[in-house]
Amino acid sequence: MADKIATRQAYGEELAALGATEPDLVVLDADLSGSTMTKYFKAAYPDRFFNAGIAEQNMVAMAAGLAASGKTAVCSTFAMFASGRAFEIIRNAIGYPHLNVKVCATHAGVTVGEDGASHQCVEDLALMRTIPGMTVINPADGVSAKLLLDAAVRMNGPVYMRFGRASVPIFYKRSAKLTIGKAGVLRKGDYIVNGEKRFADATVIATGIEVAEALAAAELLEKQGIHVRVLDMHTIKPLDAKAVLKAAKETGRIVTAEEGTVLGGLGSAVSEVVAGSKENCRVAMIGVQDRFGQSGKPAELMEEYGLTAKHIAKAVKGLLK
């Protein structure tokens, strides 16, 4: 867990690498290429890079037009402006016609930090998942960001991908096999008592940078004799309902963890699956609790909004009471 890299950095590097193998790949940005890291693609393939200027709505529309003309169009800006400002264009010009556009949004969540609430998008996963046919991906670390970007670019259809500003620990290996729509089991949590196999006491289903927090929480709890399963739900949509139901059946307690609003995001998606099942399972949600963000250091904000390993551990214990 020593190495750290921001998922946006990994995204930018991999996008430039994809330029070599994907001749139909075009990239658009809205005056933020130095922050979204599309600058690497721009430098390598200037003829296939288009700056939309500070005009996110038209950037998304142009991406739709390029995709309708056979291109694989990737467009990047901050999550706030991609999923918020351009929402209706994503819905109507990309989602409805099911065009091959990858909206790759960076600077998501409260860990944007000092820029404050106006730039801290916590709504994107909730918004994007309401669009029929939209694939919604939120990678946990730099390596999975690259692997999932590869898969997203090579699949046909609209995708929203979320990347963060702050550096986060790397725990995936480049040889990892990640499949869009299939949760990764990072820690099984099952254990043996008196020679008898027991399922984990609870499951933490985390997404994005909360996966690292979930793994840390599991470590903390293990020391206290609590065995936790950790799932990386990198794909919010289509949600791996099978993995959710398995966790519900086997562990009976689920804590969801996301760096975004609990209204409509991963927690909601997981709850929808559990509520519609016959499993007797309790769910607690870690996420931003119907609040706007604020300026601060990422670590301070993680603490303030209840997103740390400590908070996840507390939620697990709450369900075990």
Add this chain to the structure above:
Amino acid sequence: MNTKALQRKALDVREDIVRMLSLAGSGHPGGSLSAADIGTALFFEVMDVDPNDPKKPDRDKFVLSKGHAAPLLYACLAEKGFFPKETLWTLRKMGSILQGHPNMNEVPGVEMSTGSLGQGFGTAVGMAIAGKLDKSKGRVYALLGDGELQEGIVWEAAMAAAHHKLDNLTIFIDHNGLQIDGTNDEVMRVMPIDEKFRAFGWDVRVIDGHDMDAILGAVKAAKKVKGRPQAIIAETVKGKGVSYMENAVGWHGKAPNAEQTKQALEELAAARAALK
């Protein structure tokens, strides 16, 4: 097609529009009729499109940015042979490919799903960029409404098209002066349209949007422009061809009843007779 034949075809298109809306019981006649001559000129004289091969490479592309004029687009496509004319009578009905606003995945010849104003223009800019990348011979045409110019994305797209020197993009602005709540001037002034587009770096011409020769002449001139996108501002009459709809705000989004339909078709038949 010669001018007379095109004028006759425009009357066919107008009849289709009236019949479709009458059968549908809802829809947008005013802005479909005002742009009927432009649509006819594009599909029957200007554009290189093949109804037997709707996706052929290097074809010209038409984006109906004012998507509520779907009846116009559907009538042009059916008259051109992209799908049977009988399909027109299913407009807006449950299960029809002819949705209230165009769906590119359902209707042969529809290049982009539109309806939310301003977005079609932005996608047309993207298509023109793709055309440049692919060194395509095909050109991109888009039709915008005048009220549509109130959308912010229109000016984002206008800026981008000029910035990228998209001389393979020609837009028509259907300047009929009316929108849902009243005249443009009452609701939100859009004039001067020509000066706005010129200031954004576009080649601009203003024509009578019901004069077939003027439309063809403007396109011919626009195609010769190098390094700049072209806007053709077409001065039109909302509801053109049906007397009681002409310049009437109330006919933006409502269908004629049986009596009104009969009168409209009689007027169009009289116009056809006058052409001969």
